[in-house]
Amino acid sequence: MESAADFLADLARRTQALQVTLATELRPQSEAVLNHRPAPGSWSALECLEHLNRYGRHYLPALRQALARPARPAHRLAPVRFSWLGRKSYELVRPENAQPHRTLPRMNPVSSLLSAAAVVAELENQLVELARLIRTAPASDLNRKAVPVEFLRLLKLRNGEALLFVVAHAQRHLAQATRAAGAGRAAVCLPA
Template identity: 30%
Template sequence: MKAVDKNNFITNLYQRTEVLLDEAVRCYQNLGEEVLYFSANQQSWNIAECLSHLNSYGNYYLPKLEDILSKPNHFSNKAFTAGWLGSYFVKMMQRRGKRFKAAKIHLPSVRDAYFEVAEFISQQERMLKCLKSFEKIAIDDVRIATSINRLIRLKVGDVLEFMVAHHERHAEQIKQIIVKRENMLGQGTAFTAFTL
C-alpha cells in the first residue's frame, strides 16, 4: 500500500466524522419514534437498528482506541501505510449497493430509539477526540484485535478509517429509509411504523 501523509489522513477522517455528527444532531435527534422505527419491509433495518449496529462497533473499538491514548506515547508524524486487510475492509464499506450480513455480535439490539440516537452522537464526539489525539501519535505501529476475530489485528489507522467508512455507509442507508418513508406517505401507501 502507498504511504499517505498522516496529518492529511487524520484531517480527512476528522472532517468526515464532523459531517456524521452534524447529521445526527440536525436530523436523527429530531425524528419522531414513528420514523426511527420505520422499516419498508421485514428484511430491512430501521434507523434505530442501524444506529444500534454502529453503536455496537463503537462500544468495542472506542475503549480500545482510548486505552491506547491513555498510555504514554511518543510523538510521531510518520506517514501512514494502510494494511492490506484494513484496506479490504474499508473498500467493502465503500461498495454501494452491495449488502453484507452483519456479524452476530453486531446485530442490532435496540433498547430505545432515542437512547441509540444519543449514544451515536456521544460516540461521534468521542471519535472526534480520538482522531484529534492521534494527530500526535503513530497510527501505523499499534494494532487492535478486531471484534469479529480477536486473532485478526488491524493497524490503528485502518480501524479509524474503517469506522468512518462504516458510519458513512449506514448514514446513507438512513437517508434511504427516510426517503422511502416519505415516498410511501406521499403515495398514500399503508405502512406499519412498528416498535421493538
C-alpha cells in the same frame, strides 16, 4: 501514501459531517419514522444507528487504549500505511460500496427493543468521542498494529486503519439510515 496530517484532517471533516447528519436528518424524526423498515429484511433507520453503537462499544475503547500510547518521535505523523487486512476492512465498509454484507448476529439489531432517544444519544456521544480520538491521534503511531478486529480479536488493525474503518462504517450506515428515514417519512405521511 497519505501524510498523517492530511489523513487525520480528512477523518475529522468526515466525522463532523456525520455529527451534522445525525443532528439534522435523523434526530428530529419521529419514533415511527425511525422504526420504519423500507423493505422486508432491511433495517430501519434506528436499527442502522444501533448497529453503529454496537461496533462503537468495541472499537472506541480499543482505539482509546491504542492511541493513549505515545509514539516515538520518528513514528509520530509518519505517512499512513495500510496492511492487507486494513485495505480489505475498509473496502467492505466504504460508503461507495453498495454491496450488502452479512453482519455478525451480535451486531445485528433486528428484533431488538430500541428507544429512539437512547440510541440517537449514544451515537451522538460516540461521534463526539471519535472526534476527540482523532484530535489526539497525532501523538500516536498510526501505523502500529494495536486495535483488535471485533470478529476475531487475534487480528489487529493499525491505529490509522481502525480510525478509517470506524469513520467509513459510520458513513455507510448513516447514509443507509437516512435513506430508511426518508422511506419512513413517505410511509408515515401516506393517507390511510
